[in-house]
Amino acid sequence: MPELPEVESVRRQLAPHVRGRTVVAVARDPYPARRLGDVERAVGGTVTDVARRGKFLLLPLAGTAPAHPSELVLHLGMSGILRVLDGDDPAGRVGGGGHVRVRLTLDDGRVLVLRDARRFGRVTVVDPGDHGAASPALAALGPEPLGPAFTVDHLARGLARSSAPVKARLLDQRLVAGVGNIYADESLWRAGIHPDARRVGRVRAARLHTAVRDVLAAAVEREGTTFRDYQLVNGQSGRYLTELDAYGRGGLPCRRCDGPLRTTTVAQRGTTFCPRCQRR
DNA sequence: CCGGGCCCCTGGATGC
DNA sequence: TGCATCCAGGGGCCCG
Numbered sequence: 095m096p097e098l099p100e101v102e103s104v105r106r107q108l109a110p111h112v113r114g115r116t117v118v119a120v121a122r123d124p125y126p127a128r129r130l131g132d133v134e135r136a137v138g139g140t141v142t143d144v145a146r147r148g149k150f151l152l153l154p155l156a157g158t159a160p161a162h163p164s165e166l167v168l169h170l171g172m173s174g175i176l177r178v179l180d181g182d183d184p185a186g187r188v189g190g191g192g193h194v195r196v197r198l199t200l201d202d203g204r205v206l207v208l209r210d211a212r213r214f215g216r217v218t219v220v221d222p223g224d225h226g227a228a229s230p231a232l233a234a235l236g237p238e239p240l241g242p243a244f245t246v247d248h249l250a251r252g253l254a255r256s257s258a259p260v261k262a263r264l265l266d267q268r269l270v271a272g273v274g275n276i277y278a279d280e281s282l283w284r285a286g287i288h289p290d291a292r293r294v295g296r297v298r299a300a301r302l303h304t305a306v307r308d309v310l311a312a313a314v315e316r317e318g319t320t321f322r323d324y325q326l327v328n329g330q331s332g333r334y335l336t337e338l339d340a341y342g343r344g345g346l347p348c349r350r351c352d353g354p355l356r357t358t359t360v361a362q363r364g365t366t367f368c369p370r371c372q373r374r
Numbered sequence: 375c376c377g378g379g380c381c382c383c384t385g386g387a388t389g390c
Numbered sequence: 391t392g393c394a395t396c397c398a399g400g401g402g403c404c405c406g
Contacts, residue, residue, distance in 0.1 A: 214383065214401085322398080364398075386398095
């Protein structure tokens with residue numbers, strides 16, 4: 095389940111493989127059209143950067159036909175994996191057993207492939223910066239949680255403006271970009287806030303702000319959490335799994351108070367929290 | 375504009 | 391053992 099730390103780790107590994115490379119061919123499998131846009135437009139484009147906003151990867155392309163730049167926008171969904179393989183590697187074949195949905199052949203003979211068993215990923219190519227055409231969610235994204243625009247003030251005001259459960263607010267990409275189910279549970283556990291809390295004042299907002307940043311930064315350092323499908327570009331797993339305090343630990347003892355963690359549903363998502371030390 | 379609810383998609387786990 | 395059912399999840403979309 096790629097969230098900010100996973101996508102950022104993929105970005106860092108991917109960049110040296112593709113920056114400066116030109117896309118010479120594109121192949122795709124019959125993917126649901128609404129999840130796969132005009133990827134053929136990438137042909138002829140040279141990757142000038144590998145950037146990230148929230149859970150989206152952004153690859154600006156110079157020189158795509160007809161002689162103007164464009165931007166490849168990619169979301170890994172829940173099971174998307176990017177690999178850079180040798181051109182003759184059978185694992186990179188579209189329509190083979192590896193769930194390869196999109197294959198970009200690069201000018202060094204290697205191929206960038208998107209594998210996506212559950213088909214929740216999306217890829218398209220749009221005019222540079224025309225993010226709304228790629229995804230309304232991308233265009234409406236809130237600040238990067240590890241950047242300067244994500245302040246205590248921003249979070250506190252955003253939480254005060256709504257009576258939705260605080261976990262639903264953290265998952266809302268318009269308030270803050272890149273937090274998904276795992277790191278929402280982790281941040282709330284660390285801040286001692288009940289996921290269904292609907293009134294989070296300034297003091298608790300400040301605690302949550304610190305928790306979100308600390309959790310995400312620590313997860314980036316460990317290259318993300320591999321729970322099921324997530325892999326890095328080199329095929330390795332993220333190493334944050336053993337650091338998780340809440341997610342996936344329902345019924346196990348809380349690492350802070352030793353009471354059993356409880357699992358419920360908040361905002362249509364599986365939610366694990368400590369009923370003793372996370373307060374409404 | 376906002377929030378709630380449902381849908382997409384399929385491998386793996388669980389249940390009978 | 392084999393089949394059916396359920397569950398996971400982010401974003402799109404519809405509705406009130």
